[in-house]
Amino acid sequence: MAKHDMAQAFTEMAEATAQLHFGVFDKRVLLPLSQLPDHVLGETKEVLARERVDELLEGGWVPRIGLEDGRELGFPLYVPSRVGLFLELERQGYSPAELRAIASHEEEYIDNILATEDFAYIDDDREALLNEWRHELPVFEARLAHVLGQKKQPTGYETPEELNQQIGRLRRSIDFLESHPEESMSAEQKEKTTRMAHRVRFFHEYLRVMLVNHLRDQVRAGYSPYLHFRSASWQSDGPPVFGPVLWELVLDGPWTWEGDVPIRLPGLQLKGDQVIHTRVLRPAEYEDCWKRYDLDHYFRLLARRRGERRCPQCHALLPSGTHELRQYCSPECRGNAKMQRYRDRQRSESRRVAEWEDLEALHSAAEGASGSA
Numbered sequence: 001m002a003k004h005d006m007a008q009a010f011t012e013m014a015e016a017t018a019q020l021h022f023g024v025f026d027k028r029v030l031l032p033l034s035q036l037p038d039h040v041l042g043e044t045k046e047v048l049a050r051e052r053v054d055e056l057l058e059g060g061w062v063p064r065i066g067l068e069d070g071r072e073l074g075f076p077l078y079v080p081s082r083v084g085l086f087l088e089l090e091r092q093g094y095s096p097a098e099l100r101a102i103a104s105h106e107e108e109y110i111d112n113i114l115a116t117e118d119f120a121y122i123d124d125d126r127e128a129l130l131n132e133w134r135h136e137l138p139v140f141e142a143r144l145a146h147v148l149g150q151k152k153q154p155t156g157y158e159t160p161e162e163l164n165q166q167i168g169r170l171r172r173s174i175d176f177l178e179s180h181p182e183e184s185m186s187a188e189q190k191e192k193t194t195r196m197a198h199r200v201r202f203f204h205e206y207l208r209v210m211l212v213n214h215l216r217d218q219v220r221a222g223y224s225p226y227l228h229f230r231s232a233s234w235q236s237d238g239p240p241v242f243g244p245v246l247w248e249l250v251l252d253g254p255w256t257w258e259g260d261v262p263i264r265l266p267g268l269q270l271k272g273d274q275v276i277h278t279r280v281l282r283p284a285e286y287e288d289c290w291k292r293y294d295l296d297h298y299f300r301l302l303a304r305r306r307g308e309r310r311c312p313q314c315h316a317l318l319p320s321g322t323h324e325l326r327q328y329c330s331p332e333c334r335g336n337a338k339m340q341r342y343r344d345r346q347r348s349e350s351r352r353v354a355e356w357e358d359l360e361a362l363h364s365a366a367e368g369a370s371g372s373a
């Protein structure tokens with residue numbers, strides 16, 4: 001499908017959903033906890049016994065959030081599909097500690113990336129658009145600086161003229177909305193603002209769902225969710241394909257060994273220098289796994305890290321006698337490392353989408369709005 005057909009299809013989808021409210025990862029949008037088993041069954045066909053609900057709160061599968069009236073606990077809309085997946089993993093032998101770690105990784109990803117800053121859920125249309133454009137402006141400015149810094153104009157990229165146009169458009173749109181509070185807008189301007197805000201929300205929700213599905217697909221394929229790969233591709237039909245593991249990133253990663261949970265690879269678990277089989281492997285298969293996951297490299301890096309004992313974030317020496325699987329000097333360094341990894345992941349995945357979604361489509365209407373100022 002050509003790029004412009006895709007943008008057109010995308011715009012049509014946004015128009016068709018104009019009445020929908022998006023809030024899959026919005027922790028203000030909750031359903032009563034008593035309804036969880038029905039939603040798990042409806043969404044995933046998995047059976048969650050009613051008497052297990054309290055245990056899931058304790059086990060970290062479900063975040064503990066109160067409904068507004070303060071009487072009953074509620075669950076956000078991304079939870080039933082997670083519970084369905086976890087029930088499946090539980091049958092495969094995942095331990096409670098592992099499931100807790102996977103849930104907490106996903107929760108942090110939601111809180112720190114999917115529902116904040118440029119991805120924040122904002123109810124006011126004007127504020128939602130301003131937030132989107134104010135976050136986008138520096139991205140385009142950085143792209144312009146990058147293109148201008150190149151000796152030769154790379155083919156297939158935007159030209160400085162195109163980027164300048166885009167930046168001008170964004171600035172005019174921001175100026176227009178900043179100087180026009182809702183009460184000063186004409187009916188037509190209001191309607192346009194609502195329509196544009198809906199498109200932005202539609203696109204954000206689409207990205208959020210995709211990003212979480214990618215995380216979960218990685219888990220479904222038998223890998224820990226925080227593993228990084230040299231390459232990964234998600235096909236529209238069939239399971240994702242993962243390239244070689246980037247052991248340098250993984251061994252310095254803030255989630256590795258958290259809660260003493262092993263690293264999962266299809267067929268294997270790694271815990272320090274222990275290799276644990278999760279299914280029976282014939283010698284030839286074992287050798288194949290060893291090569292495919294490059295465990296030689298894993299063990300080399302592990303040995304080197306043990307010799308060095310430095311915090312991968314600030315490079316401070318760890319005090320002697322530190323537990324051999326502990327990596328960071330402080331909770332602050334571990335937290336900073338997490339944020340960095342989340343952003344890297346989100347950036348590389350959003351870029352993949354931006355390649356085929358013509359984002360320009362989201363802005364063409366904005367020019368109209370500022371033109372009519």
Ligand SMILES: [Zn+2]
Nearest residue numbers: 311314329333
């Ligand atoms: Zn540190």
